[in-house]
Structure formats: structure tokens, C-alpha cells
Amino acid sequence: VILILFSLMFKYILYSYINHISYFFFAFGLSFLLLGICYLFSTSNWYFEKITSYECGFDPFSDTREPFEIKFYIIAILFIIFDVEVIFFFPWVISQNQLLIFGYYTMYIFYLILIIGFFYEFKKGSLDWN
Amino acid sequence: MFYFFLEKLIFFLLNIIFILLCIALFTLIERKVMSSVQRRKGPNLTGIFGFLQPFADGLKLLIKEIIIPSNSNFFIFFLSPVITFFFTIFIFFMIPFYPGHTILESNFSVLLLLAISSLSVHGIIFSGWSSNSKYAFLGSIRSASQMISYEICISTIFLSIVLISGSYSLIDIVNQQLDV
Numbered sequence: 001v002i003l004i005l006f007s008l009m010f011k012y013i014l015y016s017y018i019n020h021i022s023y024f025f026f027a028f029g030l031s032f033l034l035l036g037i038c039y040l041f042s043t044s045n046w047y048f049e050k051i052t053s054y055e056c057g058f059d060p061f062s063d064t065r066e067p068f069e070i071k072f073y074i075i076a077i078l079f080i081i082f083d084v085e086v087i088f089f090f091p092w093v094i095s096q097n098q099l100l101i102f103g104y105y106t107m108y109i110f111y112l113i114l115i116i117g118f119f120y121e122f123k124k125g126s127l128d129w130n
Numbered sequence: 131m132f133y134f135f136l137e138k139l140i141f142f143l144l145n146i147i148f149i150l151l152c153i154a155l156f157t158l159i160e161r162k163v164m165s166s167v168q169r170r171k172g173p174n175l176t177g178i179f180g181f182l183q184p185f186a187d188g189l190k191l192l193i194k195e196i197i198i199p200s201n202s203n204f205f206i207f208f209l210s211p212v213i214t215f216f217f218t219i220f221i222f223f224m225i226p227f228y229p230g231h232t233i234l235e236s237n238f239s240v241l242l243l244l245a246i247s248s249l250s251v252h253g254i255i256f257s258g259w260s261s262n263s264k265y266a267f268l269g270s271i272r273s274a275s276q277m278i279s280y281e282i283c284i285s286t287i288f289l290s291i292v293l294i295s296g297s298y299s300l301i302d303i304v305n306q307q308l309d310v
Contacts, residue, residue, distance in 0.1 A: 020242075022135065023223055023234050026142050031215040035208075041193045053199045053263035063201070064262045072271055079278045083248070086285045090241065093293045 145233050149222050154184035206260035214253030226301045239300040251277045
């Protein structure tokens with residue numbers, strides 16, 4: 001029974017998103033097609049100097065797969081957290097005319113928490129580059 | 131089922147041709163405006179006013195040699211331009227050009243647009259990391275951090291538009307501006 005229910009649900013999802021899925025594959029096919037055309041028409045003439053990775057004229061000293069500054073990572077994480085918080089606003093915004101006073105001001109509390117978090121990050125110094 | 135997909139495919143191909151033409155002419159307009167700002171002529175030799183310049187550039191890019199660096203990750207390196215182009219093209223599907231001529235009619239196209247535009251960072255990250263070159267890697271990190279930081283601004287702008295129109299559908303948002 002569970003299996004039948006699951007298959008029905010899957011079929012329903014598949015049929016309601018058939019447009020998205022088909023265009024997904026069409027777009028993917030198109031982007032592969034352009035690369036394939038390039039592969040067909042281009043001439044290949046490579047030698048050792050050409051296929052080494054570019055390093056200002058000399059042979060590369062070392063691999064690039066070594067640790068880099070964690071600051072980039074921290075900045076990216078900060079922005080992603082704020083991105084997620086912006087996404088929380090979307091359902092609130094769309095249901096403005098159905099919200100009562102409680103639902104309306106709940107988001108203000110969320111906003112307050114967000115601002116407190118931002119100032120915490122600011123005081124901790126995770127936004128400083130040095 | 132077969133005719134459904136055939137109809138979809140023909141509609142898709144017709145639309146995609148004009149979308150690609152649109153992209154080509156947009157690049158030409160950008161180059162023309164930049165050149166006139168800097169008191170140059172810009173591309174003007176191929177065709178009238180350089181109308182054939184983007185197509186000439188595209189044809190030139192088609193016969194360019196594919197070089198895959200020896201110490202790169204072949205699969206990701208090969209796939210990253212495909213991913214970038216795929217996401218860029220997919221965003222174009224949701225834009226309503228004319229009534230009944232939207233390729234992908236969705237009730238949540240704003241959310242879909244935001245999600246896909248944030249996914250398009252991955253193409254740049256993949257291409258920078260998989261090429262195993264320091265310059266490409268640093269460039270990809272800078273570009274990705276820029277794209278991530280613009281993400282919040284653009285989603286906040288979308289938020290205000292959704293607040294005014296009360297709908298996630300781009301078609302509804304356009305229809306709301308009929309009386310303006």
C-alpha cells in the first residue's frame with residue numbers, strides 16, 4: 001500500500017513538474033551541443049608547454065590544492081546565513097493580506113534577532129579583513 | 131507523450147534561437163555604448179554598424195582549440211562551462227516576453243529564478259578549482275565572493291516587488307503593471 005501511494009505521489013509530482021523537467025533536459029542538451037560543435041570543428045594541436053597550467057611563463061612550482069585563507073570562507077558563510085534569512089521573509093511577504101497582528105509582528109522579532117546576530121559578528125571581528 | 135515532447139522541442143528551439151540572438155545583440159549594444167563613452171567607434175566593420183560582429187565572434191569561438199591542462203580535473207573542467215551556460219539559459223526561460231510566449235510558466239518563477247541564479251556560482255567555482263592554476267583559482271574566488279554578496283541585495287529587491295504585486299509569478303508581476 002505504501003509503495004502504491006509512493007508511486008502515485010511520484011507520478012503526481014512528475015506530471016505537475018513535467019515542464020520544468022523537460023526544459024531542464026533541453027537546456028542541458030543545448031549546452032552540451034554547443035560544446036560538442038566546438039569539439040567537432042576545432043583542430044587539436046597540443047604539446048607539453050601548452051597543456052601545463054598557466055604560471056607566468058615558467059613551469060608551475062607546486063600544486064594549487066593547498067590551504068588558502070580561511071577569511072574567504074568566513075565571509076562566504078556570513079553571506080550565506082543572511083541569504084537564508086532573506087529566504088525566510090518570502091512566505092511572510094506573500095501572505096500579507098491574511099496575516100493577523102501576531103503574524104505580522106513575529107517577523108519583527110525575527111528581524112531583531114537578525115540584527116543582534118549581525119552586531120555580534122561585528123563585535124567578534126569576523127568582518128575585519130586584518 | 132511523443133507528440134507532447136515534439137511540440138515542446140519545436141517551441142523550445144524557436145524560442146532559444148531568438149534568445150541567443152537577443153544575447154548576441156545585447157553584447158553588441160554593450161560594446162557600442164562602452165566605445166561611445168570612451169570616444170571610440172567600436173565594432174563597425176562586419177556588417178552595417180557591426181551587426182555581424184557577435185556572430186563572427188561566436189563562429190571564431192567555435193573553431194577554437196580545446197585545451198585541457200594536464201594536471202586539471204578533466205570531468206569538472208569539461209563540465210563547468212556547460213553548467214554556467216545551462217544556468218544562464220535556464221533563467222531566460224522564465225522571463226515573459228509576450229502573453230502566452232513564456233517558455234516556462236511557473237507560479238513560483240521568482241523563487242526558481244533566485245535559486246538558479248545562486249546556483250550559477252558553482253560554474254565559476256568549479257572552473258577555477260579544477261583548472262589547478264593559481265591565477266584561475268584566485269580569480270574564481272574573487273568572482274564567487276562578488277556573486278554571493280550581490281545575492282542578498284537582489285533577493286531583497288525581489289522581496290519588495292513580491293510585496294507590491296502579491297504573487298511569485300513573473301507573468302502576474304508583468305500583468306500588474308498594465309494599468310501603470
